[in-house]
Amino acid sequence: MKLSHRLLVAVGFVAPVSGLLQQVTLSFTSDADSLQLAGNGVNSQIVLDGKDWPGVIRTANDLAMDFGRVTGTNATVEVVNNTVIQPMPLTSNGGATIIAGTIGNSSFIDYLISAQKINVSRIQGKWESFSSQVVSNPVPGLDSALVIAGSDKRGTIYGMYDISEQIGVSPWYWFADVASKNRSTIYATNMTKIQGPPSVKYRGLFINDEQPALTNWVNENYPMGKYGPGFNHEFYSNIFELLLRLRANYLWPAEWNSMFNVDDPLNAATADMYGIFQGTSHTEPLMRATKEQSLFLNGIWSWTENQANVTTFMEAGAKRAAPYESVFTMGMRGLGDTASPTLNASELKQIITVEQQILQRTFNTSNITGIPQMWCLYKEVGGYFEQGLSVPDDITLLWADDNWGNNQRLPLSNETSRAGGAGVYYHFDYVGDPRDYKWINTIQLQKTWEQMHLAYERDAKTIWIVNVGDLKALEVPINHFFDMAYDMSAMSSPDSTMPWLVQWAEREFGTGAANATANAMNTYGMLAGRRKYELVDPSTYSVNNYNEAENVLAEWSDLVNQAQAIYSNLPAISQPSFFELLLQPAMSGYTLHQIHITAAMNNVYAEQRRTSANTLAQQALNAFNQDHAITQRYHTLLNGKWNHILDQTHLGYDYWQQPERNTLPPIAYVQTMETSLAGNMGVSVEASNGSVPGDSNYNVALSNNTLVLPPIDPYSPATRYIDIYSRGTGSFTYTVNTTGISWLTATPSTGTLSAAAKHTDQRVLISIDWAAAPNGSNIVFLPITSSDDYGSYSAPQVNLPVNKTSVPASFHGFVESDATISMEGEHTSANTSTANASYAIIPGYGRTLSGVTLLPVTATSQTAAHGPMLQYAFYAFSNVSNANVTVYVGPSLNTIPSRPLKYALSIDDGPVATVQPCPTYMLGSLPAAWNGAVANAVWENSSTVAITPGNHTLNLWALEPALVFQKIVVDLGGVRPSYLGPPESKRV
16 A cells, blocks of 8 residues: 555644755745735645646645645646746635746746846756745736746756745655644745755665565555565655655665566656656666566676676666666676675676666767766775776766775875766665664764765765665654755854754754754764664673763663653654654663663672662563563554564674564573572672672682772762672661761761662762861771671671872863873863864764864874874873873774874873874775774774873874864773773863
8 A cells, every 4th residue: 555645734833934954935924025825815826837847747746735734725736738928827816826847848937037037047057956036027917926946857846845844844744754834824035045056966865674674664555566575666756755855866776675677667767757866776787676686687697607698687777777867886796785706807897898888879879978877886896996997987986985884985186087976875774794783773963974074075976875774763864964965065064963953853843842852862863873772782881880881871861851851842743753753762772771781780780699680680671671662652653654664673683683583681680588608788899890798709809808999089980889788588787887087978878778679779979078088098998797697707898099189279181080081082271273274073973072073174194293283181190101092083994095094192292102093904895993993983092101190281183184083091000991981080
């Protein structure tokens, strides 16, 4: 069946005119020069020439329905087939007129140009451009009209969809169920709008890895095809419309178990009618789908062994696509998205020559420079280029990222003049090493901005295509990607992401919810972007050090609370969309982390023989069930409209490929009907898995009843903690003995615990009154006693190193604590710039706060002697000859092979160390340690330096642009294992 386009109108839902990053030309209040288009008895008629493109006329019907979605009454569409302009018939209710048409295809537009009613000099002959303006007396019998003139068919289409978006119909009204905004009146203001050409010529998406979620959804909603799932023209019509509303124009259709041109013979014709360039993926040359290679090729898919049949097979694909706007994939790979076992660079050059000859025969011309052709340098194909294989100048070089959103190579200065230009194949979804990621959105928009801004500035601007998996769940990053591709000038700033998010949220959910929604979505991007969900496991975040696991879980919990509060205050009609776009991803992200972190804590507690280990086991199981409940809520939303979209498994990965069924991480239980051999009371401390009284693999020594807390000082966290807990069947009263230590407080210092639920554990916080504490370094001994016995052991003791340190009043900067100094990249003490380069902050980039990068990205190589510098003042108390300085940088790759990413650092005026975070590699392969870098979302590199007590400055230089600093950690011997690194040190 074909899913219906439901009419959703949010009554009382307030938002201004919405044109995301575009000039606003409509209003909902009148002024002296405005033209009323709808409301209060006025309805628009949209007038077109019958000779215009079918896609233009089809879009006019969408616009007419969009007026209905907003005002409750559709506009009318008048298709006039006159070659001579005659008096315009007015609508019976005195309504307004919108004249829309394409230059050279519309007699109305051509008349208005010849009569000098409109000036199209700024769009004529341009790619996908349009103008819109209110014109007085445009044709005989009409006082005024809103005129939309397109330079070509997509220019006109974008011009009409621009009106749709401005009046309050989101491009995602169907695919994300965004409610349209109710309006009583709509006016066109008296201004001229010129828009286009787009920044990137071909802007598209790739539906890929579409099993299980999208395929199962398609199977439920569309009839099966002869060869498999029903990816037919009714399904694709929704995709085509979405692309055009997003001002995109290009599609790689679903690949793995479908054949765009075979599954439904109407697919290609429908795409062309809508105005979409059809293409095929990097592994499907000349419009023959992967599945066709197996089903319809006579012989095997091998150039070496079956050249004649492969040529005939490709030629049939070119001829089939010839009537339609297409971008032809050139080259060849192995069968089914693999490297060919026999192909070499010489044969590939021959293949491309034959393919161009096929195009010449197909289009009956020796000059095929006007036929869009693309060669994607994906995986091993890049190696052929590296070996010296060149292709004709009219073929676009489509550079591929590493499947994880890091561009591998971009045009060099001597490659930017190619007639075919260059582009980027980018990923929001992937199946492969080190792990599949295709469940829900894990895309950090700032990372996308950084990589695609780099690509654009490096002149990769002919094609941008992004792998979006099932499409659903990636709505926000898709919109962001296409907005950059359409108008990079509006998003050229490194701080453009938050303003874009605010405008996006305002368009989708109204002014009142915009800022809160944008902030929540921004937070989601950082939390989800730290590590793909499929890679998170119980060992990811430390449950002992820096309160890391608890803090991460608290961040997710806060996000869910924020999202839920926004959701609860939205009109009911807007809640489904908000659930799909933000609330469900936040809830699912929180629940997944809750499962893994709770399981990790359960395992630690079980090792410590805590009674509460069993409670955590149940909590992990509850979260596991909650994960399923969220999926079911999504699947039953809107009467099951999106059933199956969250079918993707995401728990229980043990290698790169998806598990066949979600699996709970291992959990452990303790025997609660028995008491520990060391009595009812157990004691553990921060930063240790040890447990006393009794023996543990993590204790200081065998039969040692002492645990040691991390040091505390005036610049450390304000408290350290001791956990006291039940390890038996009876109750007991504990006491933390602080007698004689008046400047130390234990809260609570005494209490009663038992095996009963909610009474099993107590965290005791240790704090210091620094004004009263003794100077220097001391160790405090804290005996912990129980009203119960200790088995064959004695009462345990906790030791706390106390260091009363201070810095000079004149010092400003970071201060050492716990033999660690941790600094966020943006928190410099000073930074310098040159006439040609300077540092900029990318707010929200990375894992913890932001990124710092060198701009412009086209800057030349820098030196430590003369380049821009970042400086970080810090004060050390330790004297360490071999301290490690670890710099966390984004996982970017070396896009200029002769200029690999590098940075330099020094302490004060000491020797300068130069570091290359991303190892040198050959295109067609990946650098050493790449798996870890993309999994962890950072490169981590350490340099050894000498640190003496006192005031120092860490100097840091980016020697190449495209390097993004996140964090710097100086390890003076105290850094403990964690995923995110030590929290930022105190600054004074």
